[in-house]
Amino acid sequence: MGQISLQAVCRTYTTGTTKQKVLDKVDLQISDGNFSVVCGPSGSGKSTLLNIIGTLDAPDDGSVMIEGVDVSTLTENKLAQFRNKNIGFIFQNFHLLPVLTAAENVAWPLYFKGVKRRERMRIAKEKLGLVGLANHVNKLPKHLSGGERQRVAIARALVCEPSIILADEPTANLDRKTARKILDVMKKLNEHHQVTFLCATHDNLVVEYAKQLITLADGKLTTEATTKAEAKGAS
Amino acid sequence: MDLFYIAALNIFRNYRRSAITILSVAVGCAALACFGAFINFTFEGLRETTIRTQLGHLQIYADGYAENHVADPWSVMIHDVDRLEEVVENIAGVSTVTHRVSFSGIGSTGQSSVNMSVIGVDPVREVDFADFEIVVKGRNLLPGDTETGVLGVELAQGLGAEIGDWVTVLTTSRDNIINAVDFQVIGIVRTGSTEYDSVFAKVPSDLVQRAMDTTAVERVVVMLNDTADLPLIRPQIEAAIAALPEAYEIRQWDDLADFYDAVVSLYNGLFRIFAGIIAIVVMFSVANTMTMAVFERTGESAALRAIGATRGITMRMFLFEGIIIGLIGSSLGVLLSWLIATGIDVAGGISMPPPPSMSQGYQAYLKLTPNVLVIGFAVAGISTLISSIYPAWVASRANIVEALQKQ
Ligand SMILES: Nc1ncnc2c1ncn2[C@@H]1O[C@H](COP(=O)(O)OP(=O)(O)O)[C@@H](O)[C@H]1O
Ligand SMILES: [Mg+2]
Numbered sequence A: 001m002g003q004i005s006l007q008a009v010c011r012t013y014t015t016g017t018t019k020q021k022v023l024d025k026v027d028l029q030i031s032d033g034n035f036s037v038v039c040g041p042s043g044s045g046k047s048t049l050l051n052i053i054g055t056l057d058a059p060d061d062g063s064v065m066i067e068g069v070d071v072s073t074l075t076e077n078k079l080a081q082f083r084n085k086n087i088g089f090i091f092q093n094f095h096l097l098p099v100l101t102a103a104e105n106v107a108w109p110l111y112f113k114g115v116k117r118r119e120r121m122r123i124a125k126e127k128l129g130l131v132g133l134a135n136h137v138n139k140l141p142k143h144l145s146g147g148e149r150q151r152v153a154i155a156r157a158l159v160c161e162p163s164i165i166l167a168d169e170p171t172a173n174l175d176r177k178t179a180r181k182i183l184d185v186m187k188k189l190n191e192h193h194q195v196t197f198l199c200a201t202h203d204n205l206v207v208e209y210a211k212q213l214i215t216l217a218d219g220k221l222t223t224e225a226t227t228k229a230e231a232k233g234a235s
Numbered sequence B: 001m002d003l004f005y006i007a008a009l010n011i012f013r014n015y016r017r018s019a020i021t022i023l024s025v026a027v028g029c030a031a032l033a034c035f036g037a038f039i040n041f042t043f044e045g046l047r048e049t050t051i052r053t054q055l056g057h058l059q060i061y062a063d064g065y066a067e068n069h070v071a072d073p074w075s076v077m078i079h080d081v082d083r084l085e086e087v088v089e090n091i092a093g094v095s096t097v098t099h100r101v102s103f104s105g106i107g108s109t110g111q112s113s114v115n116m117s118v119i120g121v122d123p124v125r126e127v128d129f130a131d132f133e134i135v136v137k138g139r140n141l142l143p144g145d146t147e148t149g150v151l152g153v154e155l156a157q158g159l160g161a162e163i164g165d166w167v168t169v170l171t172t173s174r175d176n177i178i179n180a181v182d183f184q185v186i187g188i189v190r191t192g193s194t195e196y197d198s199v200f201a202k203v204p205s206d207l208v209q210r211a212m213d214t215t216a217v218e219r220v221v222v223m224l225n226d227t228a229d230l231p232l233i234r235p236q237i238e239a240a241i242a243a244l245p246e247a248y249e250i251r252q253w254d255d256l257a258d259f260y261d262a263v264v265s266l267y268n269g270l271f272r273i274f275a276g277i278i279a280i281v282v283m284f285s286v287a288n289t290m291t292m293a294v295f296e297r298t299g300e301s302a303a304l305r306a307i308g309a310t311r312g313i314t315m316r317m318f319l320f321e322g323i324i325i326g327l328i329g330s331s332l333g334v335l336l337s338w339l340i341a342t343g344i345d346v347a348g349g350i351s352m353p354p355p356p357s358m359s360q361g362y363q364a365y366l367k368l369t370p371n372v373l374v375i376g377f378a379v380a381g382i383s384t385l386i387s388s389i390y391p392a393w394v395a396s397r398a399n400i401v402e403a404l405q406k407q
Helices: A046-053 A076-084 A102-113 A117-130 A146-158 A178-193 A204-208 A227-232 B002-013 B017-055 B081-089 B153-159 B204-213 B227-242 B258-296 B298-306 B309-347 B368-397 B400-405
Strands: A006-014 A017-032 A035-039 A059-068 A087-090 A164-168 A197-201 A213-217 A220-224 B058-062 B094-108 B111-121 B136-138 B148-153 B166-172 B178-190 B199-205 B220-222 B250-252 B350-354 B362-364
Touching: A006 A046, A006 B081, A017 A046, A035 A046, A035 A204, A046 A059, A046 A164, A046 A197, A059 A197, A076 A087, A076 A146, A076 B309, A087 A146, A102 A117, A102 A146, A117 A146, A146 A164, A146 A178, A178 A197, A178 A204, A197 A204, B002 B017, B002 B309, B017 B220, B017 B227, B017 B258, B017 B309, B017 B362, B017 B368, B058 B227, B081 B094, B081 B220, B081 B227, B094 B153, B094 B204, B111 B153, B111 B166, B111 B204, B148 B153, B153 B178, B166 B368, B178 B199, B178 B204, B199 B204, B220 B227, B227 B250, B258 B298, B258 B309, B258 B368, B298 B309, B298 B368, B309 B368
Parallel strands: A035 A197, A035 A213, A087 A164, A164 A197, B111 B199, B148 B178
Antiparallel strands: A006 A017, A006 A059, A213 A220, B058 B220, B058 B250, B094 B111, B094 B166, B094 B220, B136 B178, B148 B199, B166 B178, B350 B362
16 A cells, blocks of 8 residues: 555536546555656546645545545645645746745745744755755745745655655646756655656656656546556565 | 745845835825825814914813803802912913903994904913904904903994994893993904804903902913923922812813814724725735736645645635735834925925815825824724735645646
């Protein structure tokens, strides 16, 4: 049993009179140290799946267990704390606070945990070092390139040492070269720091990095281990 | 602290919009404070007029006056007037002590008869009071006057009296005998209150005492140099007169000033309405800005909630913005009202038409007191806070998934 476990998860969107079953009794296990990639065409339900795993959205049916916790039992505030502690997020649009420097942005999730400012900033700088931005700690997002912003976002996702980092289309707003750099950073974190990633993407470049490939089509999900995972001897 | 920091940074993000909002809070605060200051000034003017033309700061009566003066006025007269006046006069801060005997009667010049209220005063001691009466024709009472008197403007009109005419006032003396007092008009005056001017006649107290066949007086009126000293000096006067053989009771001007009270409650009502209007205007302005801020930042606040901000924290981030805008705006408002008040001082006041039932216009100034500044600050500040609550609440309740899709 993996650290993330979905059982018979259903999600149906109702728009007017039409009902669209985006996830149809989906089962999924993601184990520690994995680099999982959800792929599928646009509109296949990748974001829906990630949002449910990220506890931002709730399934209509089925159970979602993260770190052994059935998240449907948590209240809104407990969920916020739970996400803060266990789940890191990387967004397509980065979603950094434009008024804060790179280090302050990275440090911010620690505020929700009640870490003191000095300590927060120390950890934040350390994480920025991990993503190769040690020289940019005091820059505002507007003075950073797209790739640098996404690296700040990765550092922010790392800062509370979550059990999993969810990345929805992390490379969609980046050029190829920058996208590869970002993926290299993620790969390094995965291999050397045992950070678990779950990416949703329709970018084949990301698929190249997958240890576990999840394909979504017509509400159904298929999982396969890639050669990468086999080469590593599947953690 | 950290939320304040981020809220402050967010305010500077759209500094032009924030500046306009802060300005509208400041103007709201200043408008309210200045209106309050104007009312203060008006109250003070009316208070001083009331005190100095009619009531004095304190009135001393024989003990039992309040209870018995209607049924049996003669039983509650002050007999040892000189001693009482001397004792009170010697207290520091007391500017004038004078006595009055008053009665109501029907006055007539031969042409027409008018109800009037005659006050017998001591012209020697009355100089300070007389200062506040504006002599329209002739002159005021002077030391040495005996069978002369002055009339309020409206009373003189009602009687058809001119300077030099004789007026006879019919009244009842202590044994219910009809008695008459005659005096010659030497002046026509205004006290400032039209109502009072239509019954007001002032004659030397000797004249009244002779007509009434008494040496006693009805009351002794005490005026201070400064109204603000009243709470300090009143106990001293009470202590001093308690040592005298006769028993007295004291009433303070505000117990007697019905007109003043009526004006105060009218103006206070107006002030409350104005405060309500200011609050609504400020709330609209702030609510607009806060709603726009919340709307623009839908995406990033959803991201913050995704990474662990609770609804409470999200709400506070926006509320603190409102609080900061309110604090800065209100502080500027205080400064602004001070500038306006100083400007009006420098310009020599604003010319005002006569207030209701007053006969003279006046120069108005703003009397800013801590009280009105605090009210202006609080109304503008609290309105800002209140109107931030709903937008902040909306931000904290937004659907995270939908909000994340926005830029
Ligand atoms: N809030 C929503 N209301 C209605 N339909 C939605 C909503 N969110 C997503 N959908 C629909 O569900 C399908 C899956 O969406 P999504 O999970 O965003 O797909 P992907 O991320 O793979 O592009 C799409 O057809 C989309 O139109
Ligand atoms: Mg998507």
